[in-house]
Amino acid sequence: xxxxxxxxxxxxxxxxxxxxxxxxxVEMDQAMSLEANIKAMTITAAxxxxxxxxxxxxxxxxxxxxxxxxxxxxHPAELxxxxxxxxxxxxxxxSDRVLPTRVVDVPVLYDDPWTRETLMRFRDRHQDPGxxxxxxxxxxxxxxxxxxxxxxxxxxxxxxxxxxxxxxxPFCYQMVPRERQIExxxxxxxxxxxxxxxxxxxxxxxxxxxxxxxGGYQLFGIAPAPVLDVAQxxxxxxxxxxxxxxxxxxxxxxxxxxxxxxxxxxxxDGTFRYRIREYEFRPAEFLGDPDAVTSDLLEVLYG
Amino acid sequence: xxxxxxxxxxxxTTVQDTGRDGYYEIGMPPSGAMDQYSYRxxxxxxxxxxxxxxxxxxxxxxxxxxTDDRLVAVTGAEAPVAVNGEAVPSWQTLxxxxxxxxxxxxxxxxxxxxxxxxxxxxxxxxxxxxxxYTLTGLGGFEGRxxxxxxxxxxxxxxxxxxxxxxxxSVPGPLRPEFPDVMPLRTVVGLCSYRLxxxxxxxxxxxxxxxxxxxxxxxxxxxxxTLDFVEREQPFGAGGDPANVVDLGYPVGSIQVPGGDEPIxxxxxxxxxxxxxxxxxxxxxxxxxIAQAKTGDRVSFVPVGLDEALAxxxxxxxxxAEARAALTA
Numbered sequence: 001x002x003x004x005x006x007x008x009x010x011x012x013x014x015x016x017x018x019x020x021x022x023x024x025x026v027e028m029d030q031a032m033s034l035e036a037n038i039k040a041m042t043i044t045a046a047x048x049x050x051x052x053x054x055x056x057x058x059x060x061x062x063x064x065x066x067x068x069x070x071x072x073x074x075h076p077a078e079l080x081x082x083x084x085x086x087x088x089x090x091x092x093x094x095s096d097r098v099l100p101t102r103v104v105d106v107p108v109l110y111d112d113p114w115t116r117e118t119l120m121r122f123r124d125r126h127q128d129p130g131x132x133x134x135x136x137x138x139x140x141x142x143x144x145x146x147x148x149x150x151x152x153x154x155x156x157x158x159x160x161x162x163x164x165x166x167x168x169x170p171f172c173y174q175m176v177p178r179e180r181q182i183e184x185x186x187x188x189x190x191x192x193x194x195x196x197x198x199x200x201x202x203x204x205x206x207x208x209x210x211x212x213x214x215g216g217y218q219l220f221g222i223a224p225a226p227v228l229d230v231a232q233x234x235x236x237x238x239x240x241x242x243x244x245x246x247x248x249x250x251x252x253x254x255x256x257x258x259x260x261x262x263x264x265x266x267x268x269d270g271t272f273r274y275r276i277r278e279y280e281f282r283p284a285e286f287l288g289d290p291d292a293v294t295s296d297l298l299e300v301l302y303g
Numbered sequence: 304x305x306x307x308x309x310x311x312x313x314x315x316t317t318v319q320d321t322g323r324d325g326y327y328e329i330g331m332p333p334s335g336a337m338d339q340y341s342y343r344x345x346x347x348x349x350x351x352x353x354x355x356x357x358x359x360x361x362x363x364x365x366x367x368x369x370t371d372d373r374l375v376a377v378t379g380a381e382a383p384v385a386v387n388g389e390a391v392p393s394w395q396t397l398x399x400x401x402x403x404x405x406x407x408x409x410x411x412x413x414x415x416x417x418x419x420x421x422x423x424x425x426x427x428x429x430x431x432x433x434x435x436y437t438l439t440g441l442g443g444f445e446g447r448x449x450x451x452x453x454x455x456x457x458x459x460x461x462x463x464x465x466x467x468x469x470x471x472s473v474p475g476p477l478r479p480e481f482p483d484v485m486p487l488r489t490v491v492g493l494c495s496y497r498l499x500x501x502x503x504x505x506x507x508x509x510x511x512x513x514x515x516x517x518x519x520x521x522x523x524x525x526x527x528t529l530d531f532v533e534r535e536q537p538f539g540a541g542g543d544p545a546n547v548v549d550l551g552y553p554v555g556s557i558q559v560p561g562g563d564e565p566i567x568x569x570x571x572x573x574x575x576x577x578x579x580x581x582x583x584x585x586x587x588x589x590x591x592i593a594q595a596k597t598g599d600r601v602s603f604v605p606v607g608l609d610e611a612l613a614x615x616x617x618x619x620x621x622x623a624e625a626r627a628a629l630t631a
Contacts (some may be wrong), residue, residue: 017492019553020583021611025493030547032539057327059551061575062539066551068327071612164330164551164575168438171549171575176536183544186577203577205549210330211439230439241430241441242329297617 011035014087016080021071024079026087027064036063036171037161038283039249041099041247042090052082055065060246061162062171062205095284103157103249105275106208109260110134110150110221115194119219125189133218137184137201152182153220154254156294158206160244168210168228168242172250175286175294184279190216197223199252206252210242224255224263225272233270249279249297277301305371307420309453310404311445313365315518318424318455320356320445322570323432332554333571334434334442337519337593338415340516340618341379344473344625345419348376348396349463350466356433358449360416361492361518362596364407365449367418369399373457374421374466377405378473379595380413381481394473396466396629412481414596421466422458436571437519467629484510485595486615487567487588488606493556493580494547502529502562506581507603511565515597519571522592524601528563541577549577555584557603567592585611587618 015027024044028036037060044060047067054074059066069079111134123129128136138149158172174181186202191214194200198209200217207217210228227244229237236243244250255263266272277300286293319342322335336342336359358365360620364382369375377384377393383405384391391397399405407416426433426444435443444455495503511524531544539548545560552558552568558578559565567584569592584592585606595601604612 018490018583018608018611019580020490020555020585021608021615022555022586023551023553023583025551025553025580027494027550029537030540030548031537055322059328059574061549061551063515063548064550066553067574068324068553071615076608084495119602162549163328164549165573167326167329167331169330173539181538183539186546202543203546203549213438228439230441240329241439246328269602 002267011039016083017075019066021076022068024067024069024076024083025064025067026083028259029063032063032173033178034159034173034175035287037159038093039090040065042097045099046086046090047083049064052079055079059164061164062173066153068285074136093284095282097283098212099247099283101247101249101279101281102245103277103297104251104281105301106250106252107225107255107259107263108154108199108223108252109257110153110199110220111146111253112222115198115219115222116197118191118193118198121193122187122191125187125191127185127188134220137182137218137220140184141182149182150254153206154252157249157297160248160250163244163246165241166210166213166245169207170227170244170248171249172206173204174206175249177290180182184215184218191298194219195222197226199223223259225267225274234267236274238290243274247282251298251301275301304421304425305457306454308368308370309365309449309451310368311366311453312449312451312453312483313360313407314363315361316365316449317359317433317435317437318356319434320432321354322431323430323434323436323442326430326529328504330574332570332574334436334519334570335432336383336417337570338379338417338479338590340418340590340622341415341479341514343622344394345376345378345417347626347629348378348394348467348471348473349374349419349421350460351419351421351423355419355574356426357419357424360407360413360418362410364416364418367405369401369403369405371401373399373460374469375399375405376419377416379415379417380410382410382416383408392472394478396469398469411595413479413594420457421460421489425456425458438571473625473630474490474628477621477628479590479594481594483600485591485599485601486604487592487601488585488610489557489603490585490608490611491582491605493553493582495581497531497547497579498581499530499532502531503581505529506565507605510600510602512600513595513597513601514564517597521566521568521572522595524565524567525563529559533563545579546577547579549575551575552580553583555586556580557582557588558583569593585614587611587614
């Protein structure tokens with residue numbers, strides 16, 4: 001794609017809905033796609049720039065976004081007018097459009113003893129009680145075995161397409177074409193327990209659970225570093241209690257037990273820092289040649 | 304620093320205020336008093352500035368011993384209230400002295416009591432609010448519900464605005480009602496296209512019962528079964544017909560996992576997830592559902608945005624009337 005090209009985001013027109021008097025919900029598409037997320041990110045970034053009085057929260061969310069509004073300051077119908085205007089300008093994706101973001105190395109110990117112990121306790125709630133979650137996911141996604149699945153999970157990076165459910169939980173969507181997306185169902189019945197920092201996968205999304213609790217995603221591993229730090233002990237949490245931001249690019253790098261233990265002790269003594277690089281992400285370039293862009297950003301991250 | 308001795312914590316008593324705004328986008332709900340009207344009137348009764356922190360007690364109130372002279376007021380649900388064992392009225396400005404004990408009997412109507420004390424509950428502000436969010440242990444008193452033996456810090460009562468005279472009382476028409484079936488005005492929409500037309504009619508026509516799974520995160524209801532429109536699930540949504548690609552949940556939004564148990568999300572809501580939302584209870588009527596308890600019945604009444612905004616203005620007018628009645 002040449003520098004002067006303009007791509008159209010091939011998406012249906014957005015759907016605008018009032019979530020009572022304090023929320024506006026806008027759906028880009030019913031199906032998940034990088035295009036839908038990029039459109040939501042573009043509109044919400046532009047809204048943030050506008051700095052409108054009465055806008056309390058701007059929440060980009062996978063294939064949609066949601067705004068929390070103070071209707072005593074800004075009439076929700078006025079807000080929708082603004083959002084429709086922003087949608088119009090976001091539909092054409094010029095090649096010079098840049099989303100400034102961060103690329104982050106997020107270490108994960110796949111097939112770890114803690115999530116394995118947890119998932120074994122809840123086999124009666126799983127599609128395939130005779131296999132582990134990784135074995136089941138490898139089989140239904142056509143991988144030869146668990147190591148090949150882990151290679152795919154930890155190879156290409158992911159977009160943080162939404163934050164939510166509980167504070168700091170990043171929904172992540174892998175930056176590969178749809179035919180290479182990994183997809184798994186959620187548990188038949190949700191578990192009542194999930195270890196803190198578990199790396200899970202459900203639908204087409206991976207997550208890191210910020211706190212221990214219930215959960216329905218398949219359990220693939222555990223991260224040594226937190227995504228939520230209410231006490232703000234670690235340097236990466238100086239500006240806020242959660243680390244991920246919508247629009248970040250995470251690489252879930254596979255680590256061994258030695259590295260896991262080393263990072264854990266760095267977290268314990270308060271010195272751990274994520275490896276972070278600033279990155280100018282160009283959506284048009286990415287949609288034209290995803291593999292070229294992901295290899296470029298991995299070079300930026302580790303180069 | 305002055306404190307209140309918590310002799311008994313009650314069933315589930317937390318420090319709450321108007322809520323913590325601006326963190327929904329990181330996945331943190333606002334928390335805050337579930338019945339904002341009753342909470343705000345409690346503060347008016349003791350002469351506190353708007354937004355002062357108070358106590359919210361669910362079903363069984365706490366037992367509190369005061370260590371200095373204070374004004375105190377109880378609003379919200381109906382329950383016998385006593386000071387040193389002597390019955391005292393709710394919705395009224397009361398004076399207490401060092402050693403006095405405020406106590407409650409079982410709630411007779413409604414679900415949540417609000418207890419305001421002059422000077423306010425003086426726990427530290429966390430991210431701009433004193434509200435308790437127990438999931439992450441943030442805000443309130445040590446991020447948790449009160450326990451027997453806690454010593455709750457209270458602020459210095461304002462000297463420039465002394466508050467209403469002792470005995471000032473909120474007129475009956477300005478107190479909430481607890482009808483047999485609580486009507487919850489609801490803006491239908493969001494992903495309501497996932498329900499069949501018959502299911503949407505049935506949702507609005509059913510009297511729903513509050514189950515025992517009803518807390519500050521949300522209320523699970525029972526009373527009918529709702530069918531989803533059959534479809535091939537879109538990419539990324541997950542296989543269940545109740546699933547959508549994970550999206551944001553408004554506070555007050557209604558989802559129907561499995562088609563048979565609607566959940567209304569409230570002040571400590573999970574902020575997003577993968578279940579189809581079918582509408583949102585208007586902000587003013589979160590005050591009403593906050594006063595519904597397990598076994599109580601509620602119904603959903605469809606309204607438009609204009610009616611939701613009119614209801615906000617009406618609540619503001621009622622608050623102004625309560626303020627005027629107390630300072631007259």
